[in-house]
Amino acid sequence: MDIESRQFLTLTLDEEIFAIEISRVREVLDYAPVTVVPKMPAYFHGVINLRGAVLTVIDLKLKFGMSQNERTCNTCIIIVEVLFDDETMLIGLLADSVRKVFDINTTDIEPPPKMGTRLSTKYIRGMVQQDDEFVVILNLDMILSAQEVSADSLSGRLNATSSDTGSDGLVAGSPERA
Amino acid sequence: MNRLLGAMVVIDHEQEAMSAFYEEADELLNDIELTLLEIEADPDSKELIDKLFRAVHTIKGSGAMLGFDKIAAFTHHVESLIDAVRAGEVPVSKLLINQVLLARDHINNMMVAEKGEEAVDDAAEIISGLRALLGNDPDMLVAPPRSSDTKSDSGRDVSYRITFIPEEGIFMRGLDPLMILLELEDHGKAIVTPITESLPVLENMAPEKCYIGYNILLETNADIDIIKDVFIFVEEDSIVEVELIDSSLGDTGATRLGDILVDRGEVKEEEVNQVLAQDQKTGEKLINAGLATESQVAAALQEQKLLRERKKVRESATIRVAADKLDFLINVVGELVTAQARLTDTAVSIGSMQLNATVEEIERLVTELRDNVLGIRMIPIGNTFNKFNRLVRDLSMGMGKDIELVVKGGETELDKTMIEKIHDPLVHLVRNSIDHGIETPEERRVSGKDATGTVVLQAAHVGGSVMITISDDGRGIDYEKVARKAVAKGLVREADLEGMSREDILTFIFLPGFSTAEIVSDVSGRGVGMDVVRTEISKLRGRIEIDSVPGKGTKISIRLPLTMAIIDGLLVRAQDTKYIIPINRIRQCVELTSDIISMAHGRHILQVQEEIVPYVRLREIFNGCARNDKEIEQIIIVEYEESAAGLVIDQIYGDHQTVIKSLGKCYEHVHGIAGATVLGDGSVALILDVPQLVKSAIDDEVEALEHHRGRQEAAGS
Numbered sequence: 001m002d003i004e005s006r007q008f009l010t011l012t013l014d015e016e017i018f019a020i021e022i023s024r025v026r027e028v029l030d031y032a033p034v035t036v037v038p039k040m041p042a043y044f045h046g047v048i049n050l051r052g053a054v055l056t057v058i059d060l061k062l063k064f065g066m067s068q069n070e071r072t073c074n075t076c077i078i079i080v081e082v083l084f085d086d087e088t089m090l091i092g093l094l095a096d097s098v099r100k101v102f103d104i105n106t107t108d109i110e111p112p113p114k115m116g117t118r119l120s121t122k123y124i125r126g127m128v129q130q131d132d133e134f135v136v137i138l139n140l141d142m143i144l145s146a147q148e149v150s151a152d153s154l155s156g157r158l159n160a161t162s163s164d165t166g167s168d169g170l171v172a173g174s175p176e177r178a
Numbered sequence: 179m180n181r182l183l184g185a186m187v188v189i190d191h192e193q194e195a196m197s198a199f200y201e202e203a204d205e206l207l208n209d210i211e212l213t214l215l216e217i218e219a220d221p222d223s224k225e226l227i228d229k230l231f232r233a234v235h236t237i238k239g240s241g242a243m244l245g246f247d248k249i250a251a252f253t254h255h256v257e258s259l260i261d262a263v264r265a266g267e268v269p270v271s272k273l274l275i276n277q278v279l280l281a282r283d284h285i286n287n288m289m290v291a292e293k294g295e296e297a298v299d300d301a302a303e304i305i306s307g308l309r310a311l312l313g314n315d316p317d318m319l320v321a322p323p324r325s326s327d328t329k330s331d332s333g334r335d336v337s338y339r340i341t342f343i344p345e346e347g348i349f350m351r352g353l354d355p356l357m358i359l360l361e362l363e364d365h366g367k368a369i370v371t372p373i374t375e376s377l378p379v380l381e382n383m384a385p386e387k388c389y390i391g392y393n394i395l396l397e398t399n400a401d402i403d404i405i406k407d408v409f410i411f412v413e414e415d416s417i418v419e420v421e422l423i424d425s426s427l428g429d430t431g432a433t434r435l436g437d438i439l440v441d442r443g444e445v446k447e448e449e450v451n452q453v454l455a456q457d458q459k460t461g462e463k464l465i466n467a468g469l470a471t472e473s474q475v476a477a478a479l480q481e482q483k484l485l486r487e488r489k490k491v492r493e494s495a496t497i498r499v500a501a502d503k504l505d506f507l508i509n510v511v512g513e514l515v516t517a518q519a520r521l522t523d524t525a526v527s528i529g530s531m532q533l534n535a536t537v538e539e540i541e542r543l544v545t546e547l548r549d550n551v552l553g554i555r556m557i558p559i560g561n562t563f564n565k566f567n568r569l570v571r572d573l574s575m576g577m578g579k580d581i582e583l584v585v586k587g588g589e590t591e592l593d594k595t596m597i598e599k600i601h602d603p604l605v606h607l608v609r610n611s612i613d614h615g616i617e618t619p620e621e622r623r624v625s626g627k628d629a630t631g632t633v634v635l636q637a638a639h640v641g642g643s644v645m646i647t648i649s650d651d652g653r654g655i656d657y658e659k660v661a662r663k664a665v666a667k668g669l670v671r672e673a674d675l676e677g678m679s680r681e682d683i684l685t686f687i688f689l690p691g692f693s694t695a696e697i698v699s700d701v702s703g704r705g706v707g708m709d710v711v712r713t714e715i716s717k718l719r720g721r722i723e724i725d726s727v728p729g730k731g732t733k734i735s736i737r738l739p740l741t742m743a744i745i746d747g748l749l750v751r752a753q754d755t756k757y758i759i760p761i762n763r764i765r766q767c768v769e770l771t772s773d774i775i776s777m778a779h780g781r782h783i784l785q786v787q788e789e790i791v792p793y794v795r796l797r798e799i800f801n802g803c804a805r806n807d808k809e810i811e812q813i814i815i816v817e818y819e820e821s822a823a824g825l826v827i828d829q830i831y832g833d834h835q836t837v838i839k840s841l842g843k844c845y846e847h848v849h850g851i852a853g854a855t856v857l858g859d860g861s862v863a864l865i866l867d868v869p870q871l872v873k874s875a876i877d878d879e880v881e882a883l884e885h886h887r888g889r890q891e892a893a894g895s
Contacts, residue, residue: 035755035862037841038800039848047841047854049862052513054839054854084843144844 005103011095014066019137026079028098045094057092064119083141104128195352199240203289206233210282214275215567221270231260239411249288255308256281262312277307336422338405343391343417353412361408366398504555511551512837518544519858559637560588562597566608573612580619580630581612590637592644596718603711607648607734615652615732649733655726657683684724685820688712745838749831752796756863758855763816763868770811770826786815793824794875816868823872849874
């Protein structure tokens, strides 16, 4: 890697700190009610209207298997550019809060540890130490990989779909999203 | 210096010029095909033959200029032949039309090959066919007109007054006026005078623009057509006037004098023309010679004026726009509609008279804007319909049938995307008519019909939709055969056939894998057709119906919405989510009372008029909630295939018209959701895909039943 300083936006998910390269970030919105799209994996939080465009919002905590907690006034949606199926698209990421923008030297970024982090290493580009804290740098393009999405949909980790006939293996999620 | 500049500019804009060439050539090839068919019907029309020649000549010239030598060389053969027709040396015949059509196809193939950089086989056969039609001495006409003056029979010299004012951007198009002037000199003696009125001051001059026009006096023995041909590539955008100077007009000597004055720069040409106009009246001369009456001349002058005006109007009538610019515009207009709805809501709650008046005006303007913008994407379906002429001609000839295609309502406009998507289904349906519908001339005569069969393609605006019908006066559909085939394929039980009406039987044709043709011909009959046609039309939110009278003919009706981008729907709520159900799918709304529920004894069905209709609760399928205990729920009865289904929802809001937004690739597998839309209050509603939704609900139930049965059996054993 070349010696370069890049800017990263930091966000928190349940006390852990993560970072996204600023060039991918379009804007940060306050939390707004979403419309849930049924039969999608639970981490597809829903869709929102951003100036006429319908954007998907991903619940990162659910995606990474972290515990859920209450929404606060700091909860926000970060609009980023990701690659999905060779196409660039905009999505929103649900975060507990956003923090400062840091300059990070690419030489300071260390490869992700083999274990000890709560999430699968494929989502991690690297780790860096910043002000006595460890910051995990996210690999955005892996969050919405096509194979994962269809696999998750089929395996039944879906948004709210139990019916009276009670098929096994489906998780009845809470429809409370407003 | 000009020549050098011209060459440099050509290199810079080569890419642009090439794609412009492809576009132009595409249109020209289309025109050539249409014109050929028109000539077939009207072989004596000089106008049509000229039109054909110009189109071919343009392709050859543009192609040569851009380096497509093979295309230019091949096209030259075609041009020679048509030139001969134009000169009256070769007659129009069916054979000739066929040959030129083949040649046109080959040119098309060559261009496709060029774009994709593939090779295309040598069309030696087509070329010899063209040459054969030319007669004994094709070589006489092989050389381009420039070097041979063999067509001009007048050995004497004549004079032409030529005005050539190139358009400002002529260099950008890779054309150099100097080359044209040099070409003129090849024909004789030319005196060129520049027109410099438009030359700006040096500071304001842009070096790539052409500001100079030319007055040319040409003495030559060439025919006027040859001279006009010199300008054939520039005449579209530049001003070109070629006039034969009748020496008798120079009786007064005014013509010559006037030009000399212009030469010397002492008089402007416009002024000379003005003066000349007073002498030029051919009309007057004719009247004096007793060859025409005053009123005849007056009428002819009016016609000339009218034709000139029409030409001007037609030329400025259209403008090419990139499709994505339009899409962007439509998007913005869609948002405007939404924002304006919010504005209206807010204004109502504020309740100020002044504000209301302005808001109403805005509403009116936005509606007008929306209708107009959506209308931009509408083009007449006649263009598509006319393409079928060739198809009908080739197919019917190939099958030994005599079929005439009648097109009605070609001016009916449809959204451009819809026209593109309806093309293939239409082709399939027309092929069906020709292949299965219309009988051979012998068969027809035996049944007392005219030997020539007719296929009618018609389009019309009906209500808020577009109706396209394909009808023929052929043998109609054999209901017996269809019913028997359906039973044989296991699509229906023999017993069920009892109560079925003709319409019901006809619907079997739309089932996958169905085909009653005994021999699978190359054209149709493979059984993959009608169900695909119906699916395609469904995707366009349209409907298709067949009607047929055995022995008399068949009529297929397709109903399509006017536009794809905007949907007319019913806004409803199930639990916390709002949905839009496309109006064209809705039959009616009914109340679901607890009485009705208890009547069904646990099954999710109810009776609507004479039908038993199954229903599902959106709340359950989508939101995962159990039944609530409301007294009365609402059911929307929707069309599903040939019957109906019910969708139970919590609340109906009312009609809603909005722009459809796609949800994205991630959501492709969600059955039942077609997209999303933004409501007036800024929230997002999901648009239901009714057929998908009902089908998936059925599939789920079937699966659950089998699962349940499986468990029962497991428990029992």
